[in-house]
Amino acid sequence: MTNPNNPNVISRQSKIDDQEYKWGFTIDVDSDVAPKGLNEDIVRLISEKKSEPPWMLEWRLRAFRLWEKMRDEEPEWANVEYPSIDYQDIIYYASPLTKDNDRPKSLDEVDPEMLQAFEKLGIPLNEREALAGVAVDAVMDSSSVTTTFKEKLEELGIIFCSFSEAIQNHPELIKKYLGTVVPYSDNFFATLNSAVFSDGSFAYIPPGVRCPMELMTYFRINEADSGQFERTLIIADKGSYVSYLEGCTAPIRKKSQLHAAVVELVALDDAEIKYSTLQNWYPGDKDGQGGVYNFVTKRGKAQGINSKISWTQVETGSAITWKYPSVILQGDNSSGEFYSVALVNNHQQADTGTKMTHIGKNTRSTIIAKGISAGKAENTYRGLVKIMPSAEGAKNFTQCDSLLIGDQCGAHTVPYIEVKNPTAQIEHEATTSKVSDDQLFYCMQRGVSAEESNYMIINGFCRDIFKELPFEFAVEAGNLLRVSLEGTVG
Amino acid sequence: MLEVHDLHASVGEIKILRGINFTVKKGETHAIMGPNGSGKSTFANVLAGRPEYTVTKGEVLLDGKNLLSMEPDVRAREGVFLAMQYPVELPGVRYNQFLKAALDAIREHKGEDQIDIRAFNQLLKEKGDLVEINPDLMRRNVNEGFSGGEKKRSEILQMALLEPHLALLDETDSGLDIDALKTVADGVNRLQDPEKSVILVTHYQRLLNYISPDFVHVLIDGKIAKSGDHKLALELENKGYDWLRETIPPVSETSGESAS
Incomplete structure (x- = not known):
């Protein structure tokens, strides 16, 4: 791109018109779709569609009633701007139809169109062709399509299934842990999710077991005007280890779509959970039309002694990202990590970061956040490191680096530090640079x-x-x- | 192979090159000397296409092709290499991966396949030995934490690896101790080849004790004030540059101290 006035200058004019979102295709499957809008009947409908036990419906309804009272409490503190969301103009339940209106029992019952679609996304669901060493739970809109390698994992006592199945088959675990990390009253979007959550993944690793393969959930929004409200719960019992991956895409839609997920992680004594996300929801077009609003609550509780929770996220998608994967460091000597790359281009906005709450003695946290801004995009790191009075000898290291491409984008860093124990050691480093x-x-x-x-x-x-x-x-x-x-x- | 006709270039409003005429044939080594601010570094950087310089007039042909219309990466693939005076750091970019990407880009331009990773590692080791570079650097990030001498050796290593037709060395000798200087000179001498040409930009004569140029040119105020053979360099060492200033007409504009 030679500048015509000066052959010696490299032009930095962007040519974003060429940009393509190659995951933007629509999958042509019949779906069972609830009418638009949210009311108690819809909550009951979702619960009924999933044949949930009464306690689960009760929990949803408690959340829904609370959410109705919170209607004016949609968070406004984040550095993002968007037109107000009409919660009555969203579809809260959409599920790909199967032959007998039930979840497919084997791959043969899965719509071939859908298998092809996941293959096109790089996620073959056929175990013979599946990614080596990765068990996948594929979720489209409100339902889990299939979970691979389930039997192999069961041999080790590992449970990896859709959230809906877990409610049916492992109610004791769900009752024991659901909402213990992110209560249904936690925040506006988490409360909404608690009322209408559709599907998601559930994993339980029994004591002393090192999960031999990566567990992965692939989330796909397909239906137009639908929201995605998945819920994920991972429990690593004493001395266990699991690495969990999460990938997301959505088709190109002119209208913005809402994604409000909740993820809860629990690590007991000496357990470790490594949670990695590649978030590539449709970011909207170059003029900022369409795209996914990604309002997600992710939190882990390092509950046991010597437990460890590590979040790694690469966020390149979504029109708006509002997300703070956090760790509650409750067990003594527990540690929390947050590694993040957030890239925004065109009109994307991201307000993302983490919260590390130190409660146990000698707890350690590490935060490395890299923000990249291009086009007219705005990128904010927002973080809180909180050292409670009980957290004797706590340590935190935070590093926030921002990289700017072009001169119309922005990078902001908002670190909060609250220290209530004088033995804490906190380090914070921040840089801003350009590709020179x-x-x-x-x-x-x-x-x-x-x-x-x-x-x-x-x-x-x-x-x-x-x-x-x-x-x-x-x-x-x-x-x-x-x-x-x-x-x-x- | 290289023909420069009436080349004028500026940085912003400041005119630095004011009409350079210059020809390099295959296999020749030319030294360009001159006082600070004379435009000698600018000249090398303009040939490589550094974006902050604006060519306001003139023509440069490389093997008959219009060099100035090419982007810097195309010039590099056409065989122009600039050993930089201040090589920049590339945090997080591995040295060996960077050089493989560069070599592959040049090979692709020549219609060759990408180099096999093992062949590449072998080649990199050979070239590294040539300039006596610490092999640990290959696993580090490009120029990050390299000492001044290591950066210069690294530039020569890259030149040896990429095998340019026209190598431009921008004050590669500055800041080097005598041992490093010998190694660098040795590296340059080994590259000399009847098909390849070298332009050395230097402030001091001492590099020319180890590399013998076919021609020496003195640049003053953006023009070549005098050309000669290697004896001219010795003459400059004894007499300095001032005696040459009178030979060109005085200029009224700023002479551009920023462009050493």
């Missing part, structure tokens, strides 16, 4: 194209985060980054 002309020229002078140079430099910026991801996910994260950056250098 010198760096680009250096790469290009070695023969590397402008686009590739830009990618290489930004990929380098993200290296500390990508190395925390499981290998296949790290490769995918690199690809996502590449696609999301297309057109940011001319």
